[in-house]
Amino acid sequence: MSKIRRICVYCGSSPGSDPAYVAAARRLGRLMAEHRIGLVYGGGSNGLMGAVANAVVDHGGEVVGVIPEFLRTKENQFDRATELVVTRDMHERKQIMFDRADAFVALPGGIGTLEELVEQLTWAQLGRHKKPILLADIGGFWQPLVTVLQTMRSAGFIHNGGLMNYRVCDRVDDILPTLAAAVAPVSEAEKAGDPATVARM
Template identity: 90%
Template sequence: MSKIRKICVYCGSSTGTDPAWLAAARRLGRLMAEHRIGLVYGGGSNGLMGAVATAVVDHGGEVVGVIPEFLRTKENMFDRATELIVTHDMHERKRIMFEQADAFVALPGGIGTLEELVEQLTWAQLGRHRKPILLADIGGFWQPLVDVLERMRDAGFIHNGALMNYRVCSRVDDILPTLAAAVAPVSEREKAGDAETVEKL
C-alpha cells in the first residue's frame, strides 16, 4: 500500500455545536479532491457527512457512498456521489467501506462514528489490517477517547498497542501528510485486510 487512493471518513450525520467541525469537514473534502484522493463514507447528505462529500464533489473529486437500505431516507442519501452502494444492513456497509479504503479518518461524530472507529482500532490491534487510522481531534473533540485508550493501555488491557498505532491530528491540513507518512509497504493480502468480526457470525 504505497499510496493512499481512497480514505474512509467517519463523521456525524449532524453538524454538531462547534462551527469548526463543519469547517474541518469541508476543508478535508477539498484537500482530498485536490490531492486526487477519493472519499469512502456513509452515503448521507446530512451533517458533517454531507459536508465532506459535497466538498469533494465540488472540487472535482470522487465519492463512494455506502448506505444501508433503511437509512436511505433518514440520512437523505447523497445523490451526487460518483458511486452509491446500497447495502442490506450495517454489517455489509462496514465491510464494503473497509474493503474500499486505504486509510481511515474520524472527524467528530456520535455513537455511530465512535463504533466504526473503535472497530477499526480493534481489527488493527488483532492484526487484521495495517491501514492507517487517524483521529481528527478538531477542538480537542477526541481527547477524552485518547485519554481512555491510554488508561486502558496503562491498566494492561491493551496488549498490542503498537499494532493499533493510531494517529491524532488537531489541524485538518496535517491529516493527509500524516496518513502518507504512516503508510507502510505491505503485501496485497495485508492491503486487502481481513475484516472478520464476531458481528458477522
C-alpha cells in the first residue's frame, strides 16, 4: 500500500447532540474530496453518514456506499453516491467496506460504529491487516474507549497492541496527514521486501 486512495468512515446515522460532530463530518468529507481520496461508508443519508457523504460529493469527490437491503429505507440510502452497493446482510457489507478501503476513520457514533471499529482493531491485532485505524476524537468522544484499551493492555489482555496501529486525532485537519504518516513506514518496508519489518509495524 503506497498511498491512501479510499478511506472507510464509520459514523453515526444520527447527528448526535453536539453540532461539532456534524461540522467534523462535513469538514472531513471536504478535505477528502480536495485531496482526491474516496469515501467508503455505510450508504445512508441520515446523520453524520449523510453529512460526510454529501460533503464529499459537493466538492467533487468519489463516494462508495455499501448498504444492506433491509436498511435501504431505514437509513435512507444515499442516492448521490458514485457507486451504491446493496448487500444481503451486515457481514457482506462489512467485508466489502474493508476490501474497498485503505484506512479506517471512526467519527462519533453509536453501537454500530463501535462494533465496526472494534472489529478492525481486532483483525489488526490478529495480524489480518495493516491498514491504519484512526479515532476522530471530536470533543473527547473516544477517550472512554482509549481508556478501556489502556486498561485491557495494563491488565494483560492485549498482547499484540502494537499491531492495532490505531491513531487518535482531536482535530479534523490532522486526520489525513496522520493517516499518510501511518502508511509511510509500511510502504517503505514492503518496498524493501522485509516481511519481519512489516510484521513489526
